[in-house]
Amino acid sequence: MTSFRIKTRNRAEFVEITAQVRAAVKDAKLTDGACIVYCPHTTAAITVQENADPDVVHDVLLWLNQHIPKDVSGFRHAEGNSDSHIKSSLVGSSATVLVNEGDLVLGTWQGIYFCEFDGPRERTVIVQMVGR
Amino acid sequence: MTSFRIKTRNRAEFVEITAQVRAAVKDAKLTDGACIVYCPHTTAAITVQENADPDVVHDVLLWLNQHIPKDVSGFRHAEGNSDSHIKSSLVGSSATVLVNEGDLVLGTWQGIYFCEFDGPRERTVIVQMVGR
């Protein structure tokens, strides 16, 4: 198991972490199995998404922010970031990425993203290897 | 692999199951790896979410119920619980939680929740260990 830190700069943003995850897999000398990219925060998430055109993650965030606004009548959580928690449970606290022949198995357009929903903050990402 | 039963009391509610999952990991003497917390039902789900302030899960449920109502024009499923199935696919049928040094790796505010979307019912949660 290993971890790394990232700094986010906005309340909501997707930060690509493919390079850090790939380095963790190579350091661990995992040959065949999977790595679990885990977010230990409840107002952030991990997703696999297109990394070729940055407009894709822009549009994903736009939809999330339009449909899960910060203030909703009936929200009780006093911190005022219930929207961030909802986005976290919908996108998910982890992504499982396959490993074969010592490297990540990703589609041509796929990158791994840390999804910040309540930044800017300093955040931790944990990567665990399973396999051999 | 192990499993346990829980009873839910409302049509929609989040039941914290962190203690049961931790006990399963300790019983299995898993040292390093991950456990997959799996929901074998299609109208329920598993998520990792804040367990410090109960208002957080209240607000997540509020949003889900507002945006995925029970009756939608065009729904065909005769059982009338299509909303429960939709919530299940969005939140997800399992959560993968890391294990290190024989214990769950969770962020300070994280708990594991069984998400009931079509209760009250008696439900099963399955926990599978991977690693060593």
Added chain:
Amino acid sequence: MTSFRIKTRNRAEFVEITAQVRAAVKDAKLTDGACIVYCPHTTAAITVQENADPDVVHDVLLWLNQHIPKDVSGFRHAEGNSDSHIKSSLVGSSATVLVNEGDLVLGTWQGIYFCEFDGPRERTVIVQMVGR
């Protein structure tokens, strides 16, 4: 690790792949662990959902298409399939399914689905085994 190809016939549809995943697990002679069913595409996803009544997946798709429409003011991605990418991140790029005594562990009504959100296309599904 193994993979198989499927052909989708509509822009959005759920294709059941339980039989192919079960065959992959049996071919790999995995006894105890889990298989990760992974989608290497960013406009598709994998979910576990009811396979008894086809109206269930109809209704899940209906909700997704109503709430995540193709054209939204503010979308920038020039390919015009931002909705497909959003659905992919919400449903998720993989599903982890448990394996016990050499077979998939699924609830009575559960099937594994490839979720096409930008078809029709020829697609790949990757299945990786973890365990023993």
